[in-house]
Amino acid sequence: MALLQIGDPISMPTPIGIDLGTTHSLVAWVTPTGGAVAIQNCDSEVLVPSVVHYREDGGVVVGTGAMAQALDHPEATIASAKRLMGRGADDPETKRLGSYRYASDEGPVVKFDVGGGKVVTPIEVSAEILRELKNRAIDDLGDVGAAVITVPAYFDDAQRQATKDAAKLAGLDVLRLLNEPTAAALAYGLASKENGVFAVYDLGGGTFDITILVLDDGVFQVKSTGGDSQLGGDDLDRALAGVFLEDLAYADGSEVPSNIARALLSGARRVKHALSDVEVVDAEIELPDGRKVERRITRADFDALVAPIIKRTGVACRRALRDAGLSKDDIDGVILVGGATRTPIVRSYVAEVFGKEALASIDPDQVVALGAAQQADLLGGESRRDDVLLLDVLPLSLGLETMGGVAEKILPRNTAIPVAAAQVFTTYADDQTGFDLHVVQGERELVEDCRSLARFTLKGIPPMAAGLARLEVRFEVNADGMLSVSAQEQRTGIHQEVEVKPSYGLTDDQIEAMLLDAYEHGGDDVAKRMLREQQVDAARVLSSIEGALGADAALLEEGEEARIREAMKRLSDAAAESTDHRVIASRIEELDELSTPFAGRRMDRSILDALRGRAIGAIEDETKDAKGVETHLAEEAEKYAQERQDS
Amino acid sequence: MGLPARYGIDLKELEVRYRELSRVLHPDKHAHKPAGERRISLGKAVEVNEAYRILKDDLARATALLALDGHVVAEGEGAPSDPMFLMEVMELREELSEARSAKDLDRVGALGEKVTAMRRATTAQMATAFDGPEPGGAGREHAELKALVGRLRYYRRFMDEVDVIEEEALG
Numbered sequence: 001m002a003l004l005q006i007g008d009p010i011s012m013p014t015p016i017g018i019d020l021g022t023t024h025s026l027v028a029w030v031t032p033t034g035g036a037v038a039i040q041n042c043d044s045e046v047l048v049p050s051v052v053h054y055r056e057d058g059g060v061v062v063g064t065g066a067m068a069q070a071l072d073h074p075e076a077t078i079a080s081a082k083r084l085m086g087r088g089a090d091d092p093e094t095k096r097l098g099s100y101r102y103a104s105d106e107g108p109v110v111k112f113d114v115g116g117g118k119v120v121t122p123i124e125v126s127a128e129i130l131r132e133l134k135n136r137a138i139d140d141l142g143d144v145g146a147a148v149i150t151v152p153a154y155f156d157d158a159q160r161q162a163t164k165d166a167a168k169l170a171g172l173d174v175l176r177l178l179n180e181p182t183a184a185a186l187a188y189g190l191a192s193k194e195n196g197v198f199a200v201y202d203l204g205g206g207t208f209d210i211t212i213l214v215l216d217d218g219v220f221q222v223k224s225t226g227g228d229s230q231l232g233g234d235d236l237d238r239a240l241a242g243v244f245l246e247d248l249a250y251a252d253g254s255e256v257p258s259n260i261a262r263a264l265l266s267g268a269r270r271v272k273h274a275l276s277d278v279e280v281v282d283a284e285i286e287l288p289d290g291r292k293v294e295r296r297i298t299r300a301d302f303d304a305l306v307a308p309i310i311k312r313t314g315v316a317c318r319r320a321l322r323d324a325g326l327s328k329d330d331i332d333g334v335i336l337v338g339g340a341t342r343t344p345i346v347r348s349y350v351a352e353v354f355g356k357e358a359l360a361s362i363d364p365d366q367v368v369a370l371g372a373a374q375q376a377d378l379l380g381g382e383s384r385r386d387d388v389l390l391l392d393v394l395p396l397s398l399g400l401e402t403m404g405g406v407a408e409k410i411l412p413r414n415t416a417i418p419v420a421a422a423q424v425f426t427t428y429a430d431d432q433t434g435f436d437l438h439v440v441q442g443e444r445e446l447v448e449d450c451r452s453l454a455r456f457t458l459k460g461i462p463p464m465a466a467g468l469a470r471l472e473v474r475f476e477v478n479a480d481g482m483l484s485v486s487a488q489e490q491r492t493g494i495h496q497e498v499e500v501k502p503s504y505g506l507t508d509d510q511i512e513a514m515l516l517d518a519y520e521h522g523g524d525d526v527a528k529r530m531l532r533e534q535q536v537d538a539a540r541v542l543s544s545i546e547g548a549l550g551a552d553a554a555l556l557e558e559g560e561e562a563r564i565r566e567a568m569k570r571l572s573d574a575a576a577e578s579t580d581h582r583v584i585a586s587r588i589e590e591l592d593e594l595s596t597p598f599a600g601r602r603m604d605r606s607i608l609d610a611l612r613g614r615a616i617g618a619i620e621d622e623t624k625d626a627k628g629v630e631t632h633l634a635e636e637a638e639k640y641a642q643e644r645q646d647s
Numbered sequence: 648m649g650l651p652a653r654y655g656i657d658l659k660e661l662e663v664r665y666r667e668l669s670r671v672l673h674p675d676k677h678a679h680k681p682a683g684e685r686r687i688s689l690g691k692a693v694e695v696n697e698a699y700r701i702l703k704d705d706l707a708r709a710t711a712l713l714a715l716d717g718h719v720v721a722e723g724e725g726a727p728s729d730p731m732f733l734m735e736v737m738e739l740r741e742e743l744s745e746a747r748s749a750k751d752l753d754r755v756g757a758l759g760e761k762v763t764a765m766r767r768a769t770t771a772q773m774a775t776a777f778d779g780p781e782p783g784g785a786g787r788e789h790a791e792l793k794a795l796v797g798r799l800r801y802y803r804r805f806m807d808e809v810d811v812i813e814e815e816a817l818g
Contacts, residue, residue: 152674322759391666421697593683603672
């Protein structure tokens with residue numbers, strides 16, 4: 001068949017899964033036989049420490065090599081940048097991280113001053129790590145395609161956006177930002193194929209996530225998720241380092257030099273790891289200034305020290321259960337993720353909270369990346385598995401500021417995504433011509449306690465009496481969990497839309513500039529890459545439509561097939577001959593437009609099939625009618641919301 | 648979602664239908680399809696998720712069903728006037744604010760569970776009131792239903808407060 005042949009010369013680049021972690025990162029892919037494997041470097045190491053060192057000569061070192069520089073060049077070596085993704089310079093978390101020199105220039109994004117006049121944002125630091133992982137994958141696989149990158153489920157919109165920006169800077173196309181616990185569940189679920197309700201307890205270096213999900217014949221449905229984006233294994237190290245610090249006689253409140261702090265932290269980490277296997281450790285930490293800390297730490301000491309930190313995770317676990325409408329007896333299995341779950345006190349606490357021993361049969365350091373690779377294969381791979389689907393939820397409530405600085409929730413947390421919701425507001429002053437909208441994320445009642453995502457103003461409303469205007473604000477969250485907001489004044493039809501760009505993100509101009517910079521240095525041939533992408537896209541679209549025509553010829557209208565075939569021919573010619581990616585893109589669009597009505601009829605048919613498959617003996621009319629009720633319910637709910645707003 | 652328009656719905660059945668519909672509609676199932684098809688699938692998936700959200704929520708389902716009967720329950724309407732109920736709620740609130748100032752999270756959690764049980768009892772009453780009369784909703788006592796909605800709102804607000812307290816504790 002001539003049409004399909006154009007797909008053949010283009011081998012699909014391999015999609016990859018990346019776990020971009022606070023302490024370490026790794027990349028994995030799915031082999032042609034369907035198993036996920038992590039990619040090693042030449043020293044057989046899988047984990048890349050998430051540390052970036054900026055050399056004086058302008059060079060950049062990532063991973064183990066960067067870590068080696070941390071003691072001698074603490075300010076030029078950035079670790080745990082993930083904790084600052086999407087955060088402002090005035091954020092408490094920024095101050096807590098402590099040992100860096102921050103650049104004090106204008107702008108809301110945190111910047112590290114790494115010496116030699118160079119200033120970098122956490123996004124750029126993360127981009128260096130992603131670039132390193134991408135290069136590793138290229139060394140191993142040759143051609144690397146788009147990536148699924150994991151983020152803590154509890155990441156807010158700003159943090160997700162920052163992660164996407166980092167990928168863009170690293171020249172990676174993002175197939176999906178996937179929540180880490182969901183990725184882990186995917187890895188376990190695909191390995192065991194057991195149905196049931198699972199809790200994923202993920203204590204990473206810097207974040208804690210808990211996710212409750214149901215696995216039902218290949219569908220992974222997240223019921224609820226929660227956690228704390230500022231709680232992790234690092235906090236255990238910090239608590240222990242605090243004990244060592246007592247021996248060093250620094251006056252309360254006096255600044256501890258950053259190289260001393262680093263030495264204590266890494267010493268604390270070694271002691272913590274050792275205590276996972278033995279009961280007593282005689283710690284000896286040599287400090288850069290020649291001093292030495294010696295102290296005996298028993299596991300009981302350590303457990304008592306960190307118990308309050310571990311206990312904080314229990315609150316989130318109970319709440320996630322409640323949000324899922326389940327109790328701990330409903331949980332069939334608990335999955336452990338993250339290096340910190342190797343700590344014995346964490347394991348015993350998890351067993352206590354859920355009333356059962358946890359599973360850790362897949363390496364907790366790798367399981368997230370392996371799951372991400374599986375999802376990348378599902379979304380971007382050639383080998384299509386049709387039986388697996390992830391249904392995720394919104395991790396944090398989204399709302400708008402209303403009178404008195406109160407946050408009004410428009411979409412509550414743990415709503416299944418993609419989703420949309422609308423709320424109607426009105427003017428509070430006569431002749432008000434603009435509405436200020438402030439989009440916030442979080443569970444707290446007051447706006448000042450929530451995360452500010454964006455502000456915008458709907459302008460140009462004709463003057464009218466207070467309470468007359470009807471402003472409908474619509475929130476839409478896509479399958480990535482990212483928000484866009486639109487507003488419309490219903491009497492006048494004035495409409496405005498914003499892609500929510502968080503206040504702490506980079507502007508498009510900044511990204512553009514950084515990208516150009518990267519191309520100049522990296523020599524990446526943009527035009528070639530874009531042509532290649534369009535060719536791959538064309539092949540996909542053609543094979544998809546070809547398949548549809550074959551399967552559902554009955555749904556075609558008179559003459560429709562001939563029109564679609566003509567457009568397919570035009571596209572396949574362009575894909576084979578044109579060197580201009582724009583020509584291929586426009587033919588894809590043309591074909592797409594022409595075939596959309598047919599696609600719509602196929603989708604409606606699938607819906608009926610899905611409903612009929614379940615409602616035994618239900619006749620078509622009934623299902624149609626029921627669907628009407630559902631739409632009606634949604635409409636009425638919206639009406640109700642309006643009335644509430646009016647009163 | 649192919650379910651009857653009644654309050655006492657089979658939540659397990661709702662879950663199953665939600666997953667079945669998602670299997671065909673979720674945008675990830677159409678990731679490789681042309682843009683037009685992806686748009687359609689996104690729009691439908693959004694609709695299904697919206698319906699799923701309303702149907703599985705005891706309060707949203709009640710107000711939506713009442714709205715179907717032409718009875719829109721405004722904020723503050725149906726506020727309970729039963730002195731026994733009000734007394735009970737007041738005592739619970741007092742206990743909660745004591746636990747809050749004492750930073751006693753275990754007690755806050757226990758109160759949350761207690762109110763959740765009361766809420767379940769109310770939704771059971773609600774199901775009887777909605778679905779007890781003839782199928783299709785004729786003969787429903789809307790005043791009674793609104794009063795139950797009022798109670799549910801009380802419980803909801805209480806649980807929101809429990810949430811906020813836990814959120815603060817998490818820092």
